[in-house]
Amino acid sequence: MTARSLADATAAPAGGRAVTPSVWSRIWSANGAGYLFLLPWFIGFFGLTVGPIVTSLYLSFTNFDLLTDPKWIGAANYVRMFTADPKFAQSMRVTFMFVIFSVPLKLAFALAIALLLNRGMRGLPIYRAIFYLPSLLGASVAIAVLWRTLFAGDGVINDFLALFGIQGPSWISNPRYSLWTLILLAVWQFGSPMIIFLAGLRQIPQDMYEAASLEGASKWRVFWKITLPLLTPVVFFNAIIQTIEGFKSFTPAFIISGGTGNPINSTLFYTLYLYQEAFAFFRMGYASALAWVLLIVVALFTGFSFLTSRFWVHYDD
Amino acid sequence: MTFSIGRRQFLVGTSALMAASAFAGPAFAQDKRMRLAWWGGQARADRTDAVSKLYAEAHPGVTFDTWWNAFNDYWPKLGTEVAGGNAADVYQMDYRYLVEYAQRGAIAPLDDYIGKGLDLSDFDQDQQDGGKVDGKLYAISLGANSVAMMVNTKAFDDAGVERPTRDWTYEDYKSRAEAFNAKSNGMKLLADGSASEPAFENFLRQRGKALYTDGKLGWEADDLVDWFKLWADLRAAGACVGPEDQALDATAAIDTTMIILKKAATSFANSNQLIGFQAVITDPLDMINFPRAEAGSGGGHYRKPSQFWSVNPKSAMLADAVDYVSFFVNDLGAGAALGVERGIPCSKKVRDALAPTLDPQSQIALNFVSNLGDLLGSLPPVPPTAAGEVSTQLTTKSQEVAFGATTPEEAGPAFFQEATDILARAS
Structure with missing residues (x-):
């Protein structure tokens, strides 16, 4: 009986009755080698990305100091965050300020430089490389250290201001200005949106500009009526990417404040606070x-941008 | 953002992988690779490496792998490594973090090794006791020290102001501010010590209080109000640096202290640090006690284990790690290499051999700790878990006062509440 049914089972696919195994075997025979090659990525993706993300969701409902087992405490972490944690509120405020000011300024700056560079001047690749350089150095420690030196009380910036008889404060260690030095640092690193803008500008059909110049439109009018509308998909893309980058910003604040977020928590970026809670105070759950x-805040921001995009982003196809 | 979570978890993940490979390591390699971690400056690194070299010569096959960092940067990194399971075999421990690490099982109890690999036969008893938590020995003191002020003697001489003496009160510094500032070219007499937990503790002890008693705050809100007021007065009188300057010293690294940045003629520090400070400044430095709260008030200082070696309980070479620690505190050659950079050696044998050979700075440090006299009080109990977080919070609060965002009268009770909450949350 057993032998009989086994024989049936093995015979079945040949008869075409059982679909499932044949589908799998067909996928395997068609793409097996491909999946095999993908395997390292799959392992990495599930082991190092999906797994930890799911784990962190679980941990967020626990009290976990890394060395003893996590204790389930329900939503207490979230409740504390929104009812009894002034540092959470402060870090949110700092981060929003940073994003709201740094992203538009950076995009405006990137667009302005891209327009300048798009006029077909000699030595363009060199200029492009020079303007891109700060972004390559990006979130590096060296740049943050440089910034710290530039904006210190006896730094280069104040030496320069002194030429005009202005006695500048110590920008990085004064809570009124410290965040602005970080915003300035972010704006200065406008290279990657600039490159994308440059590529976007090349996509705009030249015949539109020719038509406009035949009509005698002013440069200003051409920019507002042709360049900017046709560039909106690129603006949109850059805005989303830079907003997410802004929320994630960590290194400059960490270096400039020595990891403290001081003076008076004025540079306590959200990710810096997260880092402190995790690695200085061992509250992994929190x-x-x-x-x-x-993650939810960034998702809301991005979702909102997509919702409004159909009112201001023009796709010509 | 998802990426950011991923990256953090990735760190932990990689750490775990590295830990796994660490287990495999010694099996393949002939050498025993001992890993060390400590906080400190270049002077300490040079001396520590010298001891490791001596140890390696006496124990062929042992090699060393080390990292070191400034105090405030050391703890997050060590915490991460401990969590990832790949922390060093031997790492430096501080009195403030001792309970936390011991209770979490992140450092090994060493009682079983005493006399069997760990030689404490002529080790000062008070320094042994300083490394105990709940009666068990978790940490070996690397030297006794005391809080002390670094003094730039040249700055005092140049300004024509007499150098501070052991009797000076905060008021005495204040009364000399005008004379000093007239010739100091912007330098002030004092760093702003309002954010310094050791300075506040010293002030409390002179009032007969303590930072912590029985794991709770050993002082009242009014004490802190008085402390913040004291500093507000000093600030107003130009006796200490302004808040913008003080905020440059974010991480307690020697290089960014006010005395090294030439913003102040003195800085709050520890007696063993004279060597480290002198290594990065050309002006000659001396050492004096923290100012007195009132004329004649004493008992603020104590002989503290300046730092410890602790052993990682998960170390693959625990016995060797203990042996290294024992060598470090007992070997005469090691003692000569270390000098008093980590504090006054706790082994009498080492101390006696060392005394005649010391350089001037080391002599100053040795004399200071040996002659505290009426300034010396008893060793306070080991601070509770989360004491580190309270200390961090004090910095922020003192900045709020210094920058004028709040007043001493409001800041005192507010910080008392915050500190109470932090302690409650940790227990």
């Missing part, structure tokens, strides 16, 4: 909850 709240 830090995981902070991470999830940030």
